Amino acid sequence: MDESSARYRFAVVHNDEDQYSIWPDDQEPPPGWRREGTAGSRQQCLDHIGGIWTDITPRSLRAALDRDAAGR
Secondary structure, X not given: OOHHHHOOOEEEEEEOOXXXXXXXXXXXXXXXXXXXEEEEOHHHHXXXXXXXXXXXXXXXXXXXXXXXXXOO
16 A cells, blocks of 8 residues: 555445445445445544444344244
8 A cells, every 4th residue: 555545534334234344535435335424544444343343244134044033
């Protein structure tokens, strides 16, 4: 990573499946993604995601597993 990209700002974004990513802070997130509220360096955003995204299972799969377990 060159020096200019180290200073570039990113935003933490998330979607309806409770998945997280980073996106350039000066751009609108792609369809289906929303800003989470955290922005900073790439590493700051990745560290934040690492602290809050503890279960990477998509929301729809968790719900299906819960329905299956309840039906047993």
